[in-house]
Amino acid sequence: MSDGSPNAPSGEAPSQPVGEPAEVSSSEASTVPVEQAPPIPGAPRGGVNAGEASAPVGPPDPERQRSALWKDLPAADPWCPAEVVAHEPSLCGFDYQHNAAKVWTDVQGWRIVAASRRGRNHAHRGTHREDSFNCVTAGDLTILCVADGAGSAKLSRVGSEVVCRELPSRLLAKVSNWIPEAWSLGASDELLTRLRHVVKVSVEETCAHLSAVATQSNNVPKDFRCTLLLAAFHRGVGGDCFAATQVGDGTICQLLRNGEAEQLTEPDSGDFSGEVTCFVPDACAPENAAEKLTLRRGDNVECLLLCSDGVDDPFFPMRRNAVAVFRQLYNGVNEPFADFESQTAQPGPLRDAEPQSAIVDWLSFVKRGENDDRTIVLLYRVPVNDVFRQNGPPEC
Amino acid sequence: MSVRRLPVYILADCSSSMAGDPIESVKQGIRSLRAELLGNPSAIETAHLSVITFDSGARQVTPLTELAGFTPPELAASGTTSFGGALKLLLNCMDREVKKGTPDQKGDWKPLVFILTDGQPTDQWQGVADDLKKRRPANIVAVACGNGADTTILKQVSETVLVMKQMSPNAFSQFFKWVSDSIAQESKKTGAADAGQPFKLPPPPPQITIAP
Numbered sequence: 001m002s003d004g005s006p007n008a009p010s011g012e013a014p015s016q017p018v019g020e021p022a023e024v025s026s027s028e029a030s031t032v033p034v035e036q037a038p039p040i041p042g043a044p045r046g047g048v049n050a051g052e053a054s055a056p057v058g059p060p061d062p063e064r065q066r067s068a069l070w071k072d073l074p075a076a077d078p079w080c081p082a083e084v085v086a087h088e089p090s091l092c093g094f095d096y097q098h099n100a101a102k103v104w105t106d107v108q109g110w111r112i113v114a115a116s117r118r119g120r121n122h123a124h125r126g127t128h129r130e131d132s133f134n135c136v137t138a139g140d141l142t143i144l145c146v147a148d149g150a151g152s153a154k155l156s157r158v159g160s161e162v163v164c165r166e167l168p169s170r171l172l173a174k175v176s177n178w179i180p181e182a183w184s185l186g187a188s189d190e191l192l193t194r195l196r197h198v199v200k201v202s203v204e205e206t207c208a209h210l211s212a213v214a215t216q217s218n219n220v221p222k223d224f225r226c227t228l229l230l231a232a233f234h235r236g237v238g239g240d241c242f243a244a245t246q247v248g249d250g251t252i253c254q255l256l257r258n259g260e261a262e263q264l265t266e267p268d269s270g271d272f273s274g275e276v277t278c279f280v281p282d283a284c285a286p287e288n289a290a291e292k293l294t295l296r297r298g299d300n301v302e303c304l305l306l307c308s309d310g311v312d313d314p315f316f317p318m319r320r321n322a323v324a325v326f327r328q329l330y331n332g333v334n335e336p337f338a339d340f341e342s343q344t345a346q347p348g349p350l351r352d353a354e355p356q357s358a359i360v361d362w363l364s365f366v367k368r369g370e371n372d373d374r375t376i377v378l379l380y381r382v383p384v385n386d387v388f389r390q391n392g393p394p395e396c
Numbered sequence: 397m398s399v400r401r402l403p404v405y406i407l408a409d410c411s412s413s414m415a416g417d418p419i420e421s422v423k424q425g426i427r428s429l430r431a432e433l434l435g436n437p438s439a440i441e442t443a444h445l446s447v448i449t450f451d452s453g454a455r456q457v458t459p460l461t462e463l464a465g466f467t468p469p470e471l472a473a474s475g476t477t478s479f480g481g482a483l484k485l486l487l488n489c490m491d492r493e494v495k496k497g498t499p500d501q502k503g504d505w506k507p508l509v510f511i512l513t514d515g516q517p518t519d520q521w522q523g524v525a526d527d528l529k530k531r532r533p534a535n536i537v538a539v540a541c542g543n544g545a546d547t548t549i550l551k552q553v554s555e556t557v558l559v560m561k562q563m564s565p566n567a568f569s570q571f572f573k574w575v576s577d578s579i580a581q582e583s584k585k586t587g588a589a590d591a592g593q594p595f596k597l598p599p600p601p602p603q604i605t606i607a608p
Binding site for chain 1: 398399400401435436437438440441442496497499500501502503504505506584585596
């Protein structure tokens with residue numbers, strides 16, 4: 001079992017039983033052999049703007065004036081107050097970066113890539129990214145996690161990071177000693193019941209841990225609130241299977257061999273944008289996560305995507321757009337999605353020699369009113385199925 | 397996919413008691429509000445403004461319009477105080493103009509409503525106030541201007557009732573600056589928020605107090 005946190009404390013070298021991390025920062029070179037992406041013929045350098053054909057003429061474009069108003073400020077406050085670190089030693093030395101990305105080397109025919117980018121609203125205000133992600137692996141089992149700090153909670157960035165460190169490891173510890181046959185039940189009711197129980201207990205333990213840190217540091221648990229996306233992937237003799245659940249918003253989708261997409265869990269949503277009724281570490285979270293857990297056979301699955309709301313909202317509904325998103329990540333960007341103002345022109349980020357920084361660049365797409373932190377985690381089969389090897393029209 | 401908006405409705409009492417400096421101050425306040433918000437990129441991208449006036453009747457003088465295209469309306473004071481009519485019109489406008497979330501579409505952000513009034517309602521208002529409280533379709537701030545407004549009535553439509561004792565141009569100016577700050581704060585909201593919690597506003601300026 002490994003921590004595998006994308007921003008593990010400096011000076012520590014967490015073990016990685018399966019899938020050594022190729023990179024912990026988007027600025028470092030990848031050691032992962034990747035299928036190189038060809039350049040896009042005729043693609044402009046830099047951004048691709050919707051409807052832009054030539055240099056602007058005439059009076060100043062209000063849209064350009066608006067873009068110029070956005071600031072990119074460093075974070076003014078320390079990422080984590082000393083009184084919190086004192087009660088959460090795993091955060092000691094944590095090297096926060098506005099953008100973070102990580103590639104795990106191929107895991108038995110699968111590759112895991114994750115990237116997270118600070119949103120423009122945080123950059124404009126000079127505050128930190130509040131999204132976090134993590135992946136842990138042991139043997140045939142992989143657990144993926146994304147957490148998004150609630151905007152109204154003052155230490156939600158810390159809450160999301162702690163949840164991504166604690167929860168996957170706790171869950172992995174509870175299932176890693178299961179005999180292979182337990183997983184080979186496939187998508188059976190018995191396996192689903194067992195998984196719901198261990199997910200509930202793991203979320204309970206994580207909530208209790210976070211609440212204890214809050215209390216000991218003279219804060220309240222609500223100060224650390226975050227949403228949760230959690231997925232497990234097991235390769236077994238009885239077939240591969242995926243389990244997924246969530247607390248709050250964001251989405252988990254799977255792409256199928258036939259080129260279709262399915263949403264695995266139901267996000268918490270209301271009449272208006274951003275309305276969530278349950279967060280981690282609220283008392284409702286363990287039961288919520290257990291109830292929403294779904295289990296699917298994975299034989300015809302080509303890709304699993306975990307997207308924080310900063311990615312889910314611009315592409316909503318993701319169940320309809322996930323295939324186009326993956327195709328763009330694999331094949332490259334030569335025109336922006338419909339309704340987007342601009343996207344960075346680039347060859348397929350997943351085939352880039354440095355996929356970490358390429359995906360962070362991809363996350364810089366501009367869509368009016370969509371300025372939240374953006375995090376995407378992909379678990380996908382390699383080599384990629386032909387059905388995803390060409391771009392369809394970028395419609396949403 | 398479509399742009400998610402932050403709908404903002406301003407309900408302005410234009411009854412005869414608002415004549416003179418007060419109505420001129422409201423007009424200037426709305427102009428300043430627009431100018432202030434145009435310096436804020438997140439407000440430009442999401443905030444949409446509408447103005448509803450009420451005197452002997454209620455009218456939506458400006459439909460929900462994006463900030464860049466919003467023209468501050470001309471206002472004149474006369475007649476009585478159709479408070480109930482204004483609330484009913486507000487509900488109708490929101491039903492028509494605000495997008496709710498569906499499995500295929502993200503909803504708009506929860507609307508912000510600012511109600512300014514200086515007098516007692518002269519029409520039936522209780523039924524529609526009950527409807528507002530039941531449906532909770534927006535985050536509503538009501539401001540009692542001067543000594544004539546009844547905060548007890550305003551508390552029936554809003555959990556956030558402010559009192560502006562002096563109806564001076566400076567007080568209105570401060571109020572609209574605060575409205576601008578409130579809209580800017582809401583427009584910067586990203587991601588999940590607790591659906592059950594009351595929304596947080598910036599602290600009101602010195603000349604405006606929170607009704608006890």
